[in-house]
Amino acid sequence: MELAELIGLRPAPGAGLLVALTRRCPLSCAHCSTNSSLATTARPDSRQLLRFVDSFQPTDRPDVVLLTGGEPLLLPRLALRLTRSAQRSGTRVALLSGMFFARQGRVPRPVLATIAALDHFSASLDAHHEREVPRAAVLRALRTVLDAGTPVSVHLTGSGPDDPYLADAVAEIRRTFADRVPMLVNEVRPLGRGARLLPQPPHTHSDLAAPPCAMAAWPTIAFDGTVVACCSQRTIDRRPVPPHLRLGHIADDDWPTIRARSLDSPLLRLVRAIGPRRLHARYAPSPPAEGYCRACHGLGEQPTVTEGATREAAGRVGALLDRLTADEQRAAGPAAFVRRFGCARYADLVTLAPAEAKAGR
Numbered sequence: 001m002e003l004a005e006l007i008g009l010r011p012a013p014g015a016g017l018l019v020a021l022t023r024r025c026p027l028s029c030a031h032c033s034t035n036s037s038l039a040t041t042a043r044p045d046s047r048q049l050l051r052f053v054d055s056f057q058p059t060d061r062p063d064v065v066l067l068t069g070g071e072p073l074l075l076p077r078l079a080l081r082l083t084r085s086a087q088r089s090g091t092r093v094a095l096l097s098g099m100f101f102a103r104q105g106r107v108p109r110p111v112l113a114t115i116a117a118l119d120h121f122s123a124s125l126d127a128h129h130e131r132e133v134p135r136a137a138v139l140r141a142l143r144t145v146l147d148a149g150t151p152v153s154v155h156l157t158g159s160g161p162d163d164p165y166l167a168d169a170v171a172e173i174r175r176t177f178a179d180r181v182p183m184l185v186n187e188v189r190p191l192g193r194g195a196r197l198l199p200q201p202p203h204t205h206s207d208l209a210a211p212p213c214a215m216a217a218w219p220t221i222a223f224d225g226t227v228v229a230c231c232s233q234r235t236i237d238r239r240p241v242p243p244h245l246r247l248g249h250i251a252d253d254d255w256p257t258i259r260a261r262s263l264d265s266p267l268l269r270l271v272r273a274i275g276p277r278r279l280h281a282r283y284a285p286s287p288p289a290e291g292y293c294r295a296c297h298g299l300g301e302q303p304t305v306t307e308g309a310t311r312e313a314a315g316r317v318g319a320l321l322d323r324l325t326a327d328e329q330r331a332a333g334p335a336a337f338v339r340r341f342g343c344a345r346y347a348d349l350v351t352l353a354p355a356e357a358k359a360g361r
Contacts, residue, residue: 001064001092001119002353003153003182004334009063011329011337013272013322014259016218017062018231019049021072021079023223026100029128031157031188033233036070042223043070046078048250049221053082055254056089062218062255064119067095070223076114083117092119096155099123099133102141116148122184126157127165135169139176146180151354156185161345170346180354184338185346189233211340212275212325213296216245216268219258225250227258229268234293244268244300263322266313267299267306273313273325283308 009015022043025036056062065086072079072095083093095118101111115121125138145152154173158166166185173181216230227247228235235245244267247258262268270279276296280288284302288295299305313321329337338347 001094002151003120003122003184004351004353006064006066006094006120007184007334007337007350008330010334011214011217011326012063013217013326014219014263015062016064016066017255018066018068018218018220019082020044020069020221020223020236021049021067021082022070022075024074025069025071025098026074027071027098027129027132029098029126029132031126031128033189034070034236040070043075044221044223044225044250048225049078050081050085052221052250052254053085055256056086056091057256058090060256060259061086061089061091062259063091065091065093067093069096069098071098071100073097073101073111073114076110080114080117083114087117087119094118094120094122096122096124098129099125099138099141102133102137105137105140107141107144112144112148115145115150118150120153121145121150122153122155124155124157125169128157135172139173142177142181146177153182153184156183156346157188158185158343160187161343166343166346170349174352179352182352183346183349185343185349187343212273212329213271213292214326214329214337214341216271216296217326219247219262221250227253229262229265230296232293235297238297242297242300244306245297263319266309266318269313269318269322270309271296271299273321279309280305 023034023036023040024038024043026038028037067079067082079095086093095115101108107115123138123142125135142152156166156169170183170185173183213230215232218231220228220231220236222228222236226241226249228241229245229247235241244265247261276292276299277288280295280299280302283305285304289298312318334350335347338350
C-alpha cells in the first residue's frame with residue numbers, strides 16, 4: 001500500500017481506523033502534539049484492543065488501520081498481533097514511528113518483524129526529531145525496511161512552506177531514494193508541546209466558508225480506549241468527550257457498532273459535508289465559538305442544531321449527501337487533500353511511488 005492510496009482513502013467515512021497504541025515515547029520532541037514521553041503510560045487495554053480488531057469481518061471492516069502513538073513500536077509484539085488479526089479480515093495496516101530504534105545503527109529483530117508484516121510504514125522526520133535521531137540513521141533504517149519489502153513514506157514536519165529545513169530534507173530524501181519514497185509534509189500545529197512554539201494557530205476558520213471536516217471520517221481509538229469520531233488531538237484529549245463525538249469504548253463495543261454510529265449520525269454527516277461552523281450558523285441562534293474544533297465541540301450543546309441535523313441528514317438523503325461529499329474529495333486526489341490539511345507547497349510529494357507501483361504491478 002503506497003502513501004497516495006492511504007491518503008486517498010482519508011475522506012471516506014468508515015474507510016479507516018486510527019489507533020493510538022500508547023502515549024509513551026522515548027523521544028521528547030519540542031513540537032509533540034500528544035505530549036508523549038517515557039513518563040506517560042496511558043494506553044488502551046491490550047486484550048480489549050485485540051478483541052475489538054478481532055471483530056472485523058470481511059464484509060464489515062475498515063480498509064486500513066493506522067497504528068500511531070506516542071511510539072507504537074515500543075509495543076512491537078502487540079502491533080504485530082493487531083496487524084495479523086486485521087489482515088485476516090482483509091484490512092491493511094500502516095504504522096507511523098518516530099524511529100527511536102534507528103539510533104542503534106540497526107533495526108532490532110522484533111521491530112523489523114513487525115514492520116515486515118505491515119502494508120505500509122511511515123517515519124516521522126523533522127528538526128526536533130533530528131536532535132535525538134540523526135537523519136542519516138533514519139534513512140539507513142528506511143533502506144532496511146525497503147529491502148524487507150514493506151512500502152515506506154516519510155512524514156515531514158516544518159514551521160511553514162518557506163522553512164529551509166523542509167527544502168533541505170525533501171531534497172536529500174528524493175536524492176537518496178531516487179523519488180521512490182513519497183512524503184507527507186505538514187506544518188507544526190499549536191497542540192501539546194507544540195503550543196509553546198506556536199501560541200496562536202497559524203490558520204483559523206473564522207468565516208462560514210470554512211471547509212467540511214474530513215477529519216471526522218475515521219474513528220479514532222484514544223489512549224484510554226474511548227473511540228472518538230475524529231482524529232483531532234483536541235478531541236482525543238478532551239474529557240468528557242462531547243457526546244456527538246463519542247462513538248463508544250473498546251471495552252463495550254465492536255467495530256460494526258462503532259462504524260454504524262459514525263456513518264448514521266446526522267450531526268457527523270453534516271460536519272463532514274458542510275463543516276461545523278456552517279452547520280452551527282444554519283440552526284443555532286448564537287454565533288459559534290472561535291476556532292474550527294471549538295465550534296464542532298459546541299454543536300451538541302445546541303438542541304436546535306441537533307434537531308435541524310436530524311431533519312436534514314437522517315435517513316437515505318443524509319447518507320447520500322455524506323457519500324457524495326466524500327466521493328468529491330476523493331476524486332480530487334490525495335495531493336488536493338494534503339493542500340487542504342498539510343503543507344500545500346509540498347503536496348505533490350505524496351504521490352511519489354516506485355516505478356512498479358505507478359505501472360500497477
